[in-house]
Amino acid sequence: MSLSIRPMLASLLRSRTGAILVALQITIALAVMVNAVWIVSQRIVDIEQPTGIDDHNTFVVAIAGLTSHFDLSSALSEDLDYLRGLPGVVAATATESVPLTGDGQSTELWLQPGQRGHSFAVGEMQLDTQGLETLGTSLLAGRNFNSSEIEHSTPWKLDLTPADIIVTRTVAKALFPGENALGRVVYDTAGKPITIIGITRDFMGAIGLGNAPYAYAIYPQIPGAYGAYFCLVRTVPGRLDAIMRTAQQHLAASNPNRVIFFTHSLAFYHHRMNANDRNMAIFLSTVTALILAVTCLGIFGLATYNVSARTKQIGTRRAIGARKRDIVAYFMVENAFILTAGVVAGCVLALATGYWLSLQYALPRLDLYFLVGGVLFLWIIGQLAAWQPARRAASVSPSVATRTV
Amino acid sequence: MISYYLRLASKSFGRTPGLTTLMVCAIALGIGACIVTLTVYHAMSGNPIWWKNNVLYAVTMDSWDPAQPADTDHPALAPSQLTYRDATYLMSSDIPRRKAMMTVLLGMLNGAPGQTTPVPTMTRATTGDFFPMFDAPFEYGGGWDAAADRESAPVIVLSHEYNERLFGGRDSVGQTIQWNGRQFRVIGVLKDWQPTPKFYDLNEGAFAQADNAYVPFNWTRTLQELPAGHSSDWEANSPGTYPGYLASEAVWIEMWVELPTAASRNRMLSFMNSYWAAQRRAGRFQRPLNNHLTNVSEWLKINGVVSSDTSILLRLAFAFLAVCLINTIGILLAKFLKRSAVTGLLRALGASRRQIFWQHLVEVGAIACAGAAAGLIVGALGLKAVQILYAAASSGDAGASNYTALAHFDVVGVAWALALAALSTVAAGLYPAWTVGRLPPSRYLKSQ
Numbered sequence: 001m002s003l004s005i006r007p008m009l010a011s012l013l014r015s016r017t018g019a020i021l022v023a024l025q026i027t028i029a030l031a032v033m034v035n036a037v038w039i040v041s042q043r044i045v046d047i048e049q050p051t052g053i054d055d056h057n058t059f060v061v062a063i064a065g066l067t068s069h070f071d072l073s074s075a076l077s078e079d080l081d082y083l084r085g086l087p088g089v090v091a092a093t094a095t096e097s098v099p100l101t102g103d104g105q106s107t108e109l110w111l112q113p114g115q116r117g118h119s120f121a122v123g124e125m126q127l128d129t130q131g132l133e134t135l136g137t138s139l140l141a142g143r144n145f146n147s148s149e150i151e152h153s154t155p156w157k158l159d160l161t162p163a164d165i166i167v168t169r170t171v172a173k174a175l176f177p178g179e180n181a182l183g184r185v186v187y188d189t190a191g192k193p194i195t196i197i198g199i200t201r202d203f204m205g206a207i208g209l210g211n212a213p214y215a216y217a218i219y220p221q222i223p224g225a226y227g228a229y230f231c232l233v234r235t236v237p238g239r240l241d242a243i244m245r246t247a248q249q250h251l252a253a254s255n256p257n258r259v260i261f262f263t264h265s266l267a268f269y270h271h272r273m274n275a276n277d278r279n280m281a282i283f284l285s286t287v288t289a290l291i292l293a294v295t296c297l298g299i300f301g302l303a304t305y306n307v308s309a310r311t312k313q314i315g316t317r318r319a320i321g322a323r324k325r326d327i328v329a330y331f332m333v334e335n336a337f338i339l340t341a342g343v344v345a346g347c348v349l350a351l352a353t354g355y356w357l358s359l360q361y362a363l364p365r366l367d368l369y370f371l372v373g374g375v376l377f378l379w380i381i382g383q384l385a386a387w388q389p390a391r392r393a394a395s396v397s398p399s400v401a402t403r404t405v
Numbered sequence: 406m407i408s409y410y411l412r413l414a415s416k417s418f419g420r421t422p423g424l425t426t427l428m429v430c431a432i433a434l435g436i437g438a439c440i441v442t443l444t445v446y447h448a449m450s451g452n453p454i455w456w457k458n459n460v461l462y463a464v465t466m467d468s469w470d471p472a473q474p475a476d477t478d479h480p481a482l483a484p485s486q487l488t489y490r491d492a493t494y495l496m497s498s499d500i501p502r503r504k505a506m507m508t509v510l511l512g513m514l515n516g517a518p519g520q521t522t523p524v525p526t527m528t529r530a531t532t533g534d535f536f537p538m539f540d541a542p543f544e545y546g547g548g549w550d551a552a553a554d555r556e557s558a559p560v561i562v563l564s565h566e567y568n569e570r571l572f573g574g575r576d577s578v579g580q581t582i583q584w585n586g587r588q589f590r591v592i593g594v595l596k597d598w599q600p601t602p603k604f605y606d607l608n609e610g611a612f613a614q615a616d617n618a619y620v621p622f623n624w625t626r627t628l629q630e631l632p633a634g635h636s637s638d639w640e641a642n643s644p645g646t647y648p649g650y651l652a653s654e655a656v657w658i659e660m661w662v663e664l665p666t667a668a669s670r671n672r673m674l675s676f677m678n679s680y681w682a683a684q685r686r687a688g689r690f691q692r693p694l695n696n697h698l699t700n701v702s703e704w705l706k707i708n709g710v711v712s713s714d715t716s717i718l719l720r721l722a723f724a725f726l727a728v729c730l731i732n733t734i735g736i737l738l739a740k741f742l743k744r745s746a747v748t749g750l751l752r753a754l755g756a757s758r759r760q761i762f763w764q765h766l767v768e769v770g771a772i773a774c775a776g777a778a779a780g781l782i783v784g785a786l787g788l789k790a791v792q793i794l795y796a797a798a799s800s801g802d803a804g805a806s807n808y809t810a811l812a813h814f815d816v817v818g819v820a821w822a823l824a825l826a827a828l829s830t831v832a833a834g835l836y837p838a839w840t841v842g843r844l845p846p847s848r849y850l851k852s853q
Contacts, residue, residue: 017738017840018735018738018739021731021734021735021738024731025728025731025732028724028728028731031724032721032724032725032728036721039717064511064513064525066513066515066523066585066586115472115641189641190641190643191641225631226631226633227511227630228511259522259523259524259525261525275794276712276714278794279791279794280714280718282794283718283721284718284721287438287718287721287722287725290438291724291725291728294434294725294728294729294732297427297732298731298732301424301732301735301736301739302735302739305739305743308743309743361713361716361717362713
């Protein structure tokens with residue numbers, strides 16, 4: 001196969017505007033694609049983070065008293081008795097905040113009293129003895145609370161600190177790296193000692209703290225600080241909808257002094273929690289796909305135009321002995337030049353964009369594998385886009401050379 | 406002449422229907438994507454009370470922990486809310502023309518005619534100036550006065566939506582309704598008022614629904630009810646009683662003032678500073694002086710209301726439009742050059758360069774107009790898709806945001822479509838039309 005690069009380049013430079021425009025599209029397309037795919041991959045990692053709880057088989061009932069004189073604690077224990085007695089219910093607990101909603105309380109645990117030493121921010125989950133089973137998490141070490149340890153919180157004990165807590169593995173590791181946290185003592189913000197009596201598998205609680213989705217401490221408490229509470233109910237698989245309906249109807253009618261705000265499955269909140277990441281991924285993928293499609297059409301259009309503008313020259317080449325595959329090779333190599341120029345500029349633009357995004361929006365820095373993958377992908381689909389016009393060029397008959405236009 | 410150019414253009418489109426469709430589609434997709442992101446961005450970054458931007462100020466004082474800032478990510482910022490004692494003291498000032506303090510209470514509405522089940526609602530407990538200060542529009546009746554604030558009068562203002570729900574939308578002023586088990590008199594019903602973002606209280610989410618009921622602030626104290634809104638405290642010991650809570654360093658009150666002149670602003674700030682100094686001598690406010698009066702646009706900015714995803718998507722949409730326009734330039738250039746023999750003939754017959762230029766520009770303009778029209782449709786469909794996608798984020802109760810309200814196709818979208826179409830014409834058409842007009846006719850009269 002004989003390819004003379006020099007005349008090819010000369011011809012490319014003579015009609016350069018079209019080629020530059022296509023290369024420019026490739027440049028932008030590469031920069032957008034690489035960064036978009038990078039961001040989407042991060043979002044997918046976020047979305048697929050396991051919750052550590054049985055969100056598909058657990059639902060929440062939000063209950064509030066009509067007045068501030070509503071007898072919350074007796075209503076609460078009646079409700080829990082009822083819910084636990086329902087056939088198909090695995091476990092139920094009352095809580096101040098609902099997992100996966102982003103709405104809850106947080107505090108700090110310290111290694112020394114008086115807010116000294118190492119500390120770690122944790123989300124609080126107030127749960128009773130059935131709390132762990134309701135969430136669907138389990139102990140890695142230590143023991144569960146027993147019923148005598150469960151305290152009733154009241155409006156004027158906002159930061160009721162228990163003597164014992166259960167923490168997630170994330171918290172245990174953060175407070176006591178490389179050591180066994182079980183049985184160790186930590187201190188609340190007021191300097192009161194708290195013993196870690198259990199360590200659970202990681203799970204997501206109510207309030208997501210920055211980059212620590214699993215930083216939670218379980219407090220052995222029954223809600224009462226506000227005029228409202230939530231009941232969490234875990235059912236056997238497949239029974240959630242039916243039990244949720246039954247429970248809602250019964251609870252709405254059983255006590256005229258209170259209202260059922262809403263019932264939702266935790267899967268609903270899980271879906272909502274990821275909505276922004278999911279939508280961003282959808283938008284980015286859609287627009288990236290469109291940019292690639294438009295760019296490929298541009299490549300295709302330029303190649304088609306070049307072929308039709310040079311029909312006579314192709315015929316002449318064929319007449320003096322060029323084989324079909326020489327013609328195909330000519331157009332493919334010409335296209336490869338344009339692609340390469342666009343891709344090289346695109347690498348620079350992609351890196352610059354990635355750097356700027358990481359500065360401006362504190363996104364993680366672009367992974368170079370994504371750039372390499374993007375370059376190969378764009379180069380290949382760019383060549384595919386020029387394939388059909390190049391094939392058509394090869395089918396130009398040598399007899400064209402003998403005709404005038 | 407224009408009609409002749411248009412005829413030429415339509416002939417040209419007829420010769421290459423595929424290419425023409427491709428160009429119109431590319432421009433339509435580019436403009437459509439821009440309309441979608443611009444509409445969302447505009448709504449997010451909008452200032453819902455821009456006409457009072459330099460009159461309304463959020464009041465903040467840094468009463469936080471001497472050991473660390475309230476927000477460790479933004480250490481220069483004071484807490485966005487005030488303690489009860491600071492808010493009540495600052496409310497005693499007569500420097501502002503209007504002033505309001507506020508919090509959110511959980512309320513149960515019951516006893517409207519025909520009502521069978523109580524309706525839970527987040528209720529804004531605030532002072533009477535809230536309504537005139539924020540230009541909240543009344544459908545019926547009005548707000549309450551300073552006396553009602555002092556005596557915690559049992560008066561309530563309902564939103565348009567809740568008046569529909571509880572009173573069937575009729576004038577309910579003078580009717581009574583139970584709020585948390587007590588009789589309240591309806592004194593006003595707001596029109597459909599949804600300030601987006603909800604600038605006066607960003608703590609429940611910048612795009613949360615507007616409140617559905619409003620009662621005088623002092624009901625918080627009368628009922629000794631804890632706020633259902635955001636409340637945070639840095640002190641080691643928790644307040645054991647309601648009076649303890651009121652006296653604590655817990656911040657839970659938003660405060661806004663209306664200061665029409667720079668002089669009043671300065672006086673208010675020095676009033677705050679002298680209060681700060683006196684309190685500091687008494688042992689509070691151990692952090693550096695950080696008293697602020699922040700106007701609405703600055704307030705929205707420092708609280709990061711526009712999500713970074715939205716501004717990334719906005720830039721992405723413009724990159725996409727750029728690719729679409731470059732694509733169109735390439736196609737147009739190829740197309741114009743291909744028929745340069747005809748153009749050469751026209752030039753030889755006496756058409757001036759200017760006429761050739763305009764002839765081609767009219768052709769481009771027609772494509773851009775078609776692209777903009779199709780882009781409006783793409784944009785409207787895109788916004789519909791955004792609404793559907795965000796429906797999941799906007800539903801539910803605890804922590805829900807009203808994102809769907811952001812994606813309403815409005816006059817802003819149309820204006821942007823027109824502007825972008827004009828811009829596209831210029832961007833995509835000028836160079837090809839100019840190139841073609843500039844070429845010497847003789848060259849194109851020769852055969853290849």
